Amino acid sequence: MFRLRKEEMKKEGVVPDIQTMAEDIIEQAIRARDLGDTKKYMELKTQAEKMAQNVHFGQVVTLEQVKKIMDIAYPIARLSCVCRRRSRGFKDDENFFCMGIGVGMYKWERWPESYRGGVHFMTPEEAKAWLEQVNEAGLVHTFWVFGTPYIGGICNCEYPACIGIRNRLDYGISMLVKGEYVALLDRDMCTGCGLCVERCQFRAINIERTMLKAQINPFRCFGCGLCEKKCKHNAIKLVERESLAGLAQEW
Amino acid sequence: MVRFEISIDHSRCSDPLGCGICLKICPTAVFVARPSQMFKFRETPGALYRIKPLYASMCTGCMECAVKCPAGAVRVERSNVR
Numbered sequence: 605m606f607r608l609r610k611e612e613m614k615k616e617g618v619v620p621d622i623q624t625m626a627e628d629i630i631e632q633a634i635r636a637r638d639l640g641d642t643k644k645y646m647e648l649k650t651q652a653e654k655m656a657q658n659v660h661f662g663q664v665v666t667l668e669q670v671k672k673i674m675d676i677a678y679p680i681a682r683l684s685c686v687c688r689r690r691s692r693g694f695k696d697d698e699n700f701f702c703m704g705i706g707v708g709m710y711k712w713e714r715w716p717e718s719y720r721g722g723v724h725f726m727t728p729e730e731a732k733a734w735l736e737q738v739n740e741a742g743l744v745h746t747f748w749v750f751g752t753p754y755i756g757g758i759c760n761c762e763y764p765a766c767i768g769i770r771n772r773l774d775y776g777i778s779m780l781v782k783g784e785y786v787a788l789l790d791r792d793m794c795t796g797c798g799l800c801v802e803r804c805q806f807r808a809i810n811i812e813r814t815m816l817k818a819q820i821n822p823f824r825c826f827g828c829g830l831c832e833k834k835c836k837h838n839a840i841k842l843v844e845r846e847s848l849a850g851l852a853q854e855w
Numbered sequence: 856m857v858r859f860e861i862s863i864d865h866s867r868c869s870d871p872l873g874c875g876i877c878l879k880i881c882p883t884a885v886f887v888a889r890p891s892q893m894f895k896f897r898e899t900p901g902a903l904y905r906i907k908p909l910y911a912s913m914c915t916g917c918m919e920c921a922v923k924c925p926a927g928a929v930r931v932e933r934s935n936v937r
Binding site: 631634637638639640689690691692693694695715717718719720764765770774 | 856857871872874875876878879883884886887888889896897898909910911912913
């Protein structure tokens with residue numbers, strides 16, 4: 605794939621024909637769905653998801669999991685987030701919400717004009733401290749592969765600025781898969797304070813007003829663990845998705 | 856379902872990333888800014904980005920973008936496609 609792309613990029617100003625990110629297919633799928641062409645939408649959706657699985661897909665991870673990645677990955681750098689630039693017009697110098705890991709970072713350090721805003725290298729300790737801040741702010745950690753199975757990016761996502769969450773929630777295209785965990789609520793411990801509701805980026809939590817208890821829809825839950833971190837009453841527990849028969853296939 | 860047809864006059868919208876007002880104010884984030892050209896070993900400059908109403912099916916017709924656009928480049932019309 606890389607070799608093909610290199611050939612394509614040899615001439616200055618040429619628009620590459622190879623769709624590594626399936627962006628054009630997703631765009632056509634969205635258009636087909638908007639126009640009510642369900643058959644075409646399903647075809648394009650399957651094609652885009654297959655391409656994503658081979659080249660560029662993401663998965664939701666918890667803070668603990670992403671810290672483990674920080675221990676084994678090298679080098680680690682902060683990057684300007686391409687989704688927020690695209691969707692919300694963030695300026696590059698105020699847009700360092702994502703992380704890149706692996707040797708690709710050296711390429712961008714060597715040729716800063718090849719990546720907007722450049723890279724800011726971090727030690728694993730700095731990275732962990734920063735990820736804790738980001739978690740406190742309420743962003744969802746995800747990892748992204750660049751050519752399966754190589755993980756090249758850690759993103760901190762939110763709806764609707766992030767393309768993965770947007771395509772998944774609004775258009776049913778699974779470039780982003782759910783995490784290994786799912787949040788379950790202990791209703792005896794829950795006081796209905798509502799702190800968890802504002803933390804959810806996936807519309808999975810609401811408060812049942814008559815019972816004054818939270819309700820988590822496990823089929824919508826992506827298992828990011830943001831609600832669990834904020835709960836003061838320890839009412840939310842993360843359990844492994846595969847330990848629940850009804851959710852084991854819900855990715 | 857496409858309720859509104861949104862068109863951008865690219866000759867008026869000269870610096871989409873530098874301005875970005877439509878991207879920021881849209882309540883359902885209908886617009887995206889996309890590079891219109893790619894270059895070897897360097898990023899596309901901001902002036903070559905183009906605004907596109909990719910998620911037009913989520914447009915509510917609030918007209919904020921058409922009113923707030925400093926260049927008057929956004930037009931929102933009722934769509935015939937249903």
